[in-house]
Structures are given as structure tokens and as C-alpha cells.
Amino acid sequence: xxxxxxxxxxxxxxxxxxxxxxxxxxLGQKVLVIDKSGIASGGSGAAGAFVSPKIGxxxxxxxxxxxxxxxxxxxxxxxxxxxxxxTGIVRIPKTATDAAKIPYYSQFHKTKNEILDPKQLSxxxxxxxxxxxxxxxxxxxxxxxxxxxxxxGIDFKLxxxxxxxxxxxxxxVEGFDAKNLVLATGFENDLFDVKYMGIKGxxxxxxxxxSSLPLEITLHESLSISANMGGVIKLGATHxxxxxxxxxxxxxxxxxxxxxxxxxxxxxxxxxxxxxCGMRSGSRDFAPVVGKVIDxxxxxxxxxxxxxxxxxxxxxxxxxxxxGLGARGFVLGPYLANELASYMVNGAEIDSRVNPxxxxxxxxxxxxx
Ligand SMILES: Cc1cc2nc3c(=O)[nH]c(=O)nc-3n(C[C@H](O)[C@H](O)[C@H](O)COP(=O)(O)OP(=O)(O)OC[C@H]3O[C@@H](n4cnc5c(N)ncnc54)[C@H](O)[C@@H]3O)c2cc1C
Numbered sequence: 001x002x003x004x005x006x007x008x009x010x011x012x013x014x015x016x017x018x019x020x021x022x023x024x025x026x027l028g029q030k031v032l033v034i035d036k037s038g039i040a041s042g043g044s045g046a047a048g049a050f051v052s053p054k055i056g057x058x059x060x061x062x063x064x065x066x067x068x069x070x071x072x073x074x075x076x077x078x079x080x081x082x083x084x085x086x087t088g089i090v091r092i093p094k095t096a097t098d099a100a101k102i103p104y105y106s107q108f109h110k111t112k113n114e115i116l117d118p119k120q121l122s123x124x125x126x127x128x129x130x131x132x133x134x135x136x137x138x139x140x141x142x143x144x145x146x147x148x149x150x151x152x153g154i155d156f157k158l159x160x161x162x163x164x165x166x167x168x169x170x171x172x173v174e175g176f177d178a179k180n181l182v183l184a185t186g187f188e189n190d191l192f193d194v195k196y197m198g199i200k201g202x203x204x205x206x207x208x209x210x211s212s213l214p215l216e217i218t219l220h221e222s223l224s225i226s227a228n229m230g231g232v233i234k235l236g237a238t239h240x241x242x243x244x245x246x247x248x249x250x251x252x253x254x255x256x257x258x259x260x261x262x263x264x265x266x267x268x269x270x271x272x273x274x275x276x277c278g279m280r281s282g283s284r285d286f287a288p289v290v291g292k293v294i295d296x297x298x299x300x301x302x303x304x305x306x307x308x309x310x311x312x313x314x315x316x317x318x319x320x321x322x323x324g325l326g327a328r329g330f331v332l333g334p335y336l337a338n339e340l341a342s343y344m345v346n347g348a349e350i351d352s353r354v355n356p357x358x359x360x361x362x363x364x365x366x367x368x369x
Pocket of ligand 1: 161
């Protein structure tokens with residue numbers, strides 16, 4: 001294989017792309033990752049990267065998140081312990097109504113947990129009139145070092161993918177070629193027609209503050225407040241649905257987060273170190289999209305497909321996607337990257353909860369081309 005030829009090119013070096021490259025490489029593939037702005041430069045670099053299970057009644061997304069949480073916890077602790085802080089995360093209800101649901105929700109937890117009462121929380125420097133649920137294995141990742149570590153031994157180029165062709169059974173991308181192409185581009189999705197997946201960005205700001213508060217565990221209420229890690233407490237994050245295009249990070253949002261945090265902890269010595277911002281990318285039904293990409297142009301040639309007639313699905317050869325990780329990229333990323341790599345290399349069946357085909361028929365019934 002020549003130096004510009006690969007088994008797979010991955011576009012995007014966020015947690016999705018770097019984890020996919022990691023698993024493909026582990027399965028013996030020669031992989032190239034390209035990113036136009038650097039490793040973990042998109043939503044992944046902005047993230048607080050808290051990793052916790054989901055609270056609530058059983059649903060396909062909760063099941064998926066909990067499976068992915070168990071997977072991510074083992075993955076980070078076994079392989080990247082320097083970049084994962086298992087601080088424990090205590091989930092605190094926002095309202096009395098939420099608090100009343102805690103005993104009911106406990107039957108759906110798949111992860112070890114314990115209830116902390118307000119007195120115990122107060123000893124941990126957390127003010128709450130409600131009980132909280134502590135998940136000891138939950139914690140937070142160091143985003144950029146983790147994504148860099150995932151790419152150890154894997155080729156990376158700082159490049160924007162603009163010119164993509166498929167010729168002679170290979171994908172050609174900016175002077176490199178490969179049998180397979182993986183799209184892990186987050187909220188930006190104009191390289192191929194994937195409108196049926198309905199991927200959109202949700203803008204967010206978060207911030208790091210310097211503090212001497214001896215906060216030992218992370219808490220999550222209407223915002224996340226990390227444990228004090230070396231004099232730094234991370235606060236996150238806003239969900240700004242009105243922001244449609246990336247823009248500079250907003251310090252006033254960091255101060256709003258600090259004000260909000262002051263209900264729960266003592267923020268009197270907090271000094272702003274840095275504000276981070278970025279887009280989370282979510283699919284139309286908020287579940288991830290992992291697998292093959294449908295050849296939409298080709299499907300539209302079928303007679304009466306717009307009137308609801310169904311046909312066998314045609315895919316674009318050797319084109320794959322890993323996206324729609326929403327606000328939980330660091331929880332879902334390793335599990336889904338492993339799914340995708342096993343599917344691509346060993347033909348293992350993809351988890352039906354994330355197969356993007358689910359979104360196609362519903363979409364095509366509503367479109368006007
Ligand atoms: C403020 C904020 C807080 C968050 N907090 C958490 C949290 O606590 N826990 C958690 O698990 N998740 C959190 N998230 C969500 C998490 O960051 C996302 O789920 C994650 O970023 C998704 O990763 P990704 O790799 O799909 O996308 P991204 O990280 O956005 O990566 C996509 C990459 O593709 C590159 N790219 C796009 N187009 C091209 C092209 N044509 N050529 C080359 N490169 C291209 C971009 O430069 C980018 O680096 C947060 C997100 C934000 C914004």
C-alpha cells in the first residue's frame with residue numbers, strides 16, 4: 001500500500017472520528033484521520049466531557065446511553081486512566097416534582113449508585129434541599145489529550161475535505177485514497193446528501209473557573225459542576241437553540257453559569273480562566289446515526305417513492321457515518337465507534353438503535369424535491 005493509500009479515511013477528529021480510528025486501527029486497518037481545524041477542535045474540544053448514565057424510565061435511548069456508559073467507563077479506566085477522572089457524579093433534582101421521582105427511577109438504574117441526603121451533600125460542600133443520586137463511576141474526560149491519545153500511531157493531517165471522488169473502487173480525498181470513508185464531521189454535513197438524518201447543531205458555552213473550594217465530587221442539576229481538579233472547576237453548559245452558526249465564545253454566558261452554580265456551591269472565590277463554546281450535533285430523533293449512508297439520489301429514481309412506495313435500500317459504496325452524539329459524545333463515542341469498526345471490518349450487525357436507515361422512510365414521505 002503506498003504512503004497515500006489507506007484502508008479507511010476518517011473525516012473529523014472529534015471524539016467520534018478519533019474513537020472510530022482507534023478501533024479500526026485495533027482491527028488491523030491502516031487509517032488516516034483528517035480535520036480542517038485540528039484534533040478535538042469542534043464540539044469535542046468545547047465539551048465539559050462529563051460521563052454519566054441517564055436517569056429516567058426505560059427507553060431505547062436510555063438503554064443505549066447506559067450500555068455506552070458502562071462501556072466508556074471500562075474503556076477510559078482501562079486504556080486512558082490519565083485522561084479520565086472518575087470523580088463520581090451526584091444527580092440532584094431540580095424541583096420537588098423531580099425529587100419525588102427518585103425512588104421510582106431507581107428501579108431503572110443499571111449502574112451502581114447510592115442516595116446522599118442533604119446533610120451528606122452539605123459535608124461535600126453541596127447545598128441542596130433534596131436527596132441526590134451518586135454514581136461513583138461517573139466522571140469527566142480531558143478532551144484534547146484524550147482525542148490525541150486515541151490517535152497515537154494513527155496518521156493525522158490538518159486538512160479540509162472539499163474534493164471527494166469515488167473512482168477505481170476507492171475514495172479519493174485531497175490527494176489521499178482509501179477503500180472506506182467515514183464521516184465524523186459533527187454538525188457540518190454538506191459533503192454528502194444526508195438530509196434524511198436531519199443533523200442539526202445546538203450551540204453551547206461552558207467555562208473553567210479557578211477556585212480553592214474543596215469540591216470532591218461532580219454534581220449535575222440544571223448545570224454540571226465538576227469536582228475541583230487541580231484548582232479548576234468546570235461549569236457547563238448552556239443550550240442556545242437560537243444560535244445557528246458558530247460565533248465567538250461569550251463570557252457573559254460563563255458568568256450566568258457561575259450565578260446558577262452559586263445556588264449549589266460557594267462560588268465566592270471563582271475566577272474565570274477560560275470560556276469554551278461549540279456545537280453539539282443531534283439527529284432528527286436525537287439518537288445517534290451509525291452505519292452506511294443511503295444513496296438518496298439513486299433512491300429518488302424509483303417510481304412513486306415519494307408517494308410512499310417502498311423499495312430495497314441502496315447505499316453509497318463504502319461510505320459510513322458516525323454522528324448525532326448530541327450532548328453525550330464522550331459517553332456514546334467509544335461504544336459506537338467499536339460498533340462501527342466491528343461492522344466495517346468483521347461484518348458484525350450494527351446496533352439497531354443507531355442504524356440511520358430508521359430515519360429515511362419517514363423523511364421521504366414528507367419531502368418535496
Ligand atoms: C458546550 C458543550 C458542552 C458539552 N458537554 C458535554 C459533556 O459534558 N459530556 C459529553 O459527553 N458531551 C458533551 N458535549 C457534546 C460533545 O462535545 C459532542 O457530543 C461531541 O463533540 C460530538 O463529537 P463529534 O466528533 O461527533 O463532533 P465534533 O467534535 O464537532 O467533531 C467534528 C470535527 O469535524 C471536523 N470537520 C467538519 N467538516 C470537515 C471537513 N469538511 N473537513 C475536515 N474536517 C471537518 C470539525 O473541524 C470537527 O473537529 C458538549 C458539547 C458542547 C458544545
